[in-house]
Amino acid sequence: MGVTKSNQFTKKHNEIAVLLKAMGHPARVAIMSHLLKVQKCICGDIVNELPLAQATISQHLKELKSAGLIKGSIEGKSICYCIDEKAINTLKAYFETIQFKLNKNNCC
Amino acid sequence: MGVTKSNQFTKKHNEIAVLLKAMGHPARVAIMSHLLKVQKCICGDIVNELPLAQATISQHLKELKSAGLIKGSIEGKSICYCIDEKAINTLKAYFETIQFKLNKNNCC
């Protein structure tokens, strides 16, 4: 065992889970937060901002990218990262919908 | 290694990460979705809805609860579950803020 049975769930549920899982780590939340704070794309000075080794940061960036939360484009010898708005829109809409439906429930 | 260095990050980042991580699994997204669909609190028929064993569902519910995403109250010999609005509000506000700040950036 130890394998998530993704094929048993709907496409939508898997899509949401992938995005949320990618952000479900304080380092990755911090990375997103930094990308947001500095405005525009950033040519990775993230290693200096976080208390993690370069290899670790690189790994976290890879996960964020493969989940579709950030984009990275090569700029000379460094790489510019920025948040992918689409993913944020998806997640915001998701929680908005939940909140809306919750308001129609009269419980708890 | 293999341990998340949570103490190295801010309280806020950890708080968000805990919530997102808890929802970062298709089964748990599906559970939330079901709780939402049936309206009001639900006396756990979740096992019948998902393709997972009872022990596994119980574990997922425990994680959702300990992260603060759902509440459970004993009702005779079964348990009524419902989504904790506070957590949803937190997450919705979080993504709303990101989206808002993104709009002020002119990049990508």
Add this chain to the structure above:
DNA sequence: TTTTATTATCGTAATATTGCAATGTGACAA
């Protein structure tokens, strides 16, 4: 061309997660 800067990848160790069968527990019913 050699060096330097920036990022990625590999290998590895420590730990966490996922999933389930089996078993435990507490409330109600018979």
Add this chain to the structure above:
DNA sequence: TTGTCACATTGCAATATTACGATAATAAAA
């Protein structure tokens, strides 16, 4: 009191994640 229902917990195997040092890889600078 014995059984049953609804969950929780335990114990385990399989796999995933986190973190980092060492080592590529690539592009610009000297």
